[in-house]
Amino acid sequence: METKPYLIFEQNGLLCGVEVGCVREIFFLPELTPIAQAPQDIVGAIDLRGEILPVMDLNLRFGYVWQEYSVTDSAIVIEWQEVRLGIIVDRVTEVKQIPAESITPQLSYGRDKPDAPDRFLAGFARCDADIIMLLNVDRLIRYSPDKTEAKIPVSAAAIQVEAKNLQLEIEPKLLAEDTKVLGKPHVFCPNATAEEKAIFRERADNLRLLGDRENSAPINMSLAVVALNGEHFGINLAVVREFTDIRQVTPVPCTPDRIIGNMNLRGEILTLVDIRNVLNMSPDTKSLSQAIVVEIEDLVAGIVVDEILDIIHLNLSDLATIPAAINSVNREYLRGTAFYEEKIITVLNLQKLFTKGGIVVDEEV
Secondary structure (H helix, E strand, O other), rough: OOOOEEEEEEEEOOEEEEEEEHHEEEEEOOEEEOOOOOOOOOOEEEEOOOOOEEEEOOOOOOOOOOOOOOOOEEEEEEEEOOEEEEEOEEHHHHHHHHHHHHHOOOOOOOOOOOOOOOOOEEEEEEEOOOOEEEEHHHHHOOOOOOOOOOOOOOOEEEEEEHHHHHHHOOOOOHHHHHHHHHHOOOOOOOOOOHHHHHHHHHHHHHHHHHHHHOOOOOOOOEEEEEEEEEEEEEEHHHHHEEEEEEOEEEEEOOOOOOOEEEEEEOOEEEEEOOOOOOOOOOOOOOOEEEEEEEEEEOOOEEEOOOOEEEEEEEHHHHOOOOOOOOHHHHHEEEEEEEEEEEEEEEEEEEHHHHHHHHOOOOOOO
C-alpha cells in the first residue's frame, strides 16, 4: 500500500496537511517586519539566518478576514521549486503517513460552474475519525485569479472590504483604521501585551543570530538515527561508544522510573535509562531490545531505544530550529530538526539532557 508523509497542522479549527517533502523547518511565530506593496496575504518577512523570508497568512490566503496572532502560533517554512516562504498556522501537530487510497481528490458540491473549486486543495484524506484537507502547495503559492473570472463575495466581510477600498480613495485619513479591516496592520500584533511583544521579538532575534552561531561551528555532524515511540531522533556519534542488544536486566531498587536497571556488558555494569519521560513521551519498557551506550564527561550509560535505524552525516546548514509541536518545557534538550528519508528527526542535546534533565541519580539510597 503506497503511502506519503504529510505534516499535519491546525488552522481555524480545521486539520490541514502539506507534503513533508516541501517542508524545510518549523518554529514558533516570531515578530514580522511589514513589506510595502506585497500581496495581500503576505503579511511580513523575517531574517532567517541571513535570508529574507516572506511570510504568508493562511487566513488571508483563504479569503478570511485578518485575525490577531498569538504566541502559540507557528510558522512552517515551505519550499516549492525556486520559491521559499513561511506560512502562519495555529498549531503543528504531527507527521502522518497517509495511504493514497484514503485520499479523495475532489468533492462535488452539486454546482455546474463553481467559482474556482478547491483551488488550494490537493484532496481530502480520511485518517481515523478526522478529515484532513491536503494543500496543493503549487497553487497555494502561485494561484492568482483570472481577471475575467467571475467573483462572488464569500461573506459580508468581503463586501465590507470592497466598500472600505472605495472609501480609502475618498478619505485617506482613515488609512490606519482601514488596514486593520483589510488584514495587514502596519504594526505587527498591535494589541499584543508588552510580554507577548518581547517574546515575538526574542524569537526574531534568535532566528537572525542562529546563522552567526552556525558559521563558527563544524560543518558536518554524524548522527545515529533511532526510533522512540514511533518518532525519530538523532544522537551525535561523538558521544556514542557502541550499540548493544539488551540482555538480562537487574532492577535497581529505590531509583526513579527512568532507571530501567543494570546490565552486564562484558564485565562492566551498565545502567540502562529511558529518556522518554524527559521528552514528555509515554514510557515503554515492555520490549527491551536495543540500547546505545553513550559516554558524556565521566558518565557512561545505556539509552534504551526501540530501534537503531541508520547512521547519517548531517550538514549543520540543514539543521532547523525546534518545531513548535515540541513541548517548550523540553526545548533545551533538543538541538534542532532535520529531514531523514522524508521524515523529520529531532536531534538531541544529550549533554544537557543528562546534566539538567534529571537522568543522573546522585542521591544516596
